[in-house]
Amino acid sequence: MIDAVFLADILGANDVYGGTAAAVLKSAAMMPNNDPMMLISAMAVVSRDLCFGITGNTTYEQPYLLARRFSTLDHLTKGRVAWNVVTGILASTARAVGAQNQVAHDARYDMADEYMELMYKLWEGSWEDNAAVRDRGSRIFADPSAVHSIHHHGENYHCDGIHLSEPSPQRTPLIYAAGASSRGRAFAGRHAEATFMSTSDMGFAKKTVKGYRDEAVRAGRRPDSVKVFNAATVIVAPTTKQAREIEQEMAAYSDETGNLAMFSQWLGIDLAKYAPDDPITYVESNAIQSIMEAMTKYNPGRPLKVRDLGGFGKIGGREAYFVGSVDEVCTEMMHWVDEADLDGFNLVRTVEPGGMTAFIDLVVPELQNRGAYKTHYAAGTMRQKFFGGGDGRLPTDHIGASFRY
Structure with a gap:
């Protein structure tokens, strides 16, 4: 019984080692790197409970288009999709998309905060719950008065338009954010419902988990509103x-x-x-x-x-x-779960x-x-499987819920 398949992704060729991509091309270390989103619908149709975590880059992906892709996958998977929010670390990505310079680490998170605001507006605020009436008798699919254009004009992003997908089972997919730096933890505390780290030191893991919980509280959320996973071989x-x-x-x-x-x-x-x-x-x-x-x-x-x-x-x-x-x-x-207060593991290098x-x-x-692992899958969306109960949508103490119409 595995909860989810997590698909890591990068948008540029890894050319840090030796200044070229030769090493990753020879060893096939995440290269070639096809779009993982294309795989999800095929896996979803032959599975019932397996969930899917997909990486999306806030620095170089256009938010209006990425919001539609995630809504589409949430429909196709019946709500079994999570978005791993990343800001990008490769200078090669910046060069490939025509940017002059890579954005600095903390500035990327500042941009990501605004990016998330626009995504919440599209997912949560564009369509009211009763907008898609599906009235065959009157031949009306959606009530136009219940569908709203989003008008966002911020420092980094601009949008004037209706979200192209009707609300999906989760509306906003389950949100992952993996940054463990101080700025990354603050971002995760505000936005993430699940996060992961990669450490072999239990003391560092315990410290990082506490950091995530504390940041969630500072954002006005419950400390258990963020599930924390550690990578493990x-x-x-x-x-x-x-x-x-x-x-x-x-x-x-x-x-x-x-x-x-x-x-x-x-x-x-x-x-x-x-x-x-x-x-x-x-x-x-x-x-x-x-x-x-x-x-x-x-x-x-x-x-x-x-x-x-x-x-x-x-x-x-x-x-x-x-x-x-x-x-x-x-x-x-x-022992790791008990000592570091982990919620689980992200299996790697097998x-x-x-x-x-x-x-x-x-x-x-x-x-x-030993009574340490579930014996059956919970029903519902990925959010319901991870947290139990609810309607599958963002909880009311999450910042994204404040953007509901």
């Missing part, structure tokens, strides 16, 4: 020895240069300029500041070296890393279909036996 087998053998096999598939290219993107540093034994030190950048902080400021182990990032395995500052028997993995995962099959066949039943 899970390698499990009936015995510890078998799990370690699978780990060794997976390591053989890993590409060192491709790994370094991905870390260069996340850190905003060209790691090709450094020797393998050079230490990773804190550098301010326009990339993912929380990963840099986790690897340097909050890394309790020995200082990480460039060669560490190129290999496959447990790396300080990266995701939680569970390898072992069913009992070992389940015990450690439950070799498919073996990795997911092993998790479903081995880990899920044991967690269910």
Whole structure:
């Protein structure tokens, strides 16, 4: 039983490592990179409860058009869609779309706040609940007086128009936001209903979760209104020895240069300029500041070296890393949930279909036996599945609800 498929996405070629895209092209590290939205309707038609998280970029996507695409998918999936709100970290994206310069880290979040306001206006305020009357007798589909043009003229975005889709099951899709920097947490506290991080340090995870909860309270929301997930690699087998053998096999598939290219993107540093034994030190950048902080400021182990990032395995500052028997993995995962106050995990770096099959066949039943995992899917939209009850729409304490007509 898996709640959702989460599809990461970037809009530019990762050319940070060595100043070119050669490394990601050779290793196929998120390259080529097709539009994940095209996949969702096909997966939705052959599933009933599986939900879908899709990345959308607020800095380079046109809000009026992105709002329509998400409404369309929310209709097609019957409300099983989430939007992972990102602001973009690649300078190559800015160049590709004709922007002169990449927008600075915190300024991107300022733009994203206004972007979200316009999206809420389109989703929540353009069509009244009773606008689509569907009166066949009088041959009227929608009451024009109940459909309203949105007039938004802000610092960064302008819109005068009616939202092109009638209200979907959720209206506003479930909102993800993953920023763990101080500015990112403030954004998540205001907008996110679910968020995720990537850390191997339980202390850092606990601190970050508390930060999200505190920011939600500052935004006038309940502390439990944001579900927090941590990325995790899970390698499990009936015995510890078998799990370690699978780990060794997976390591053989890993590409060192491709790994370094991905870390260069996340850190905003060209790691090709450094020797393998050079230490990773804190550098301010326009990339993912929380990963840099986790690897340097909050890394309790020995200082990480460039060669560490190129290999496959447990790396300080990266995701939680569970390898072992069913009992070992389940015990450690439950410890993380209890100690860091997590709501769950975002599974990464598995070799498919073996990795997911092993998790479903081995880990899920044991967690269910321990009373730590659900035994059936909840009904309704993605928001109802994650939070239980309600009408599937944004809760009244969410900023987006204030834009309802």
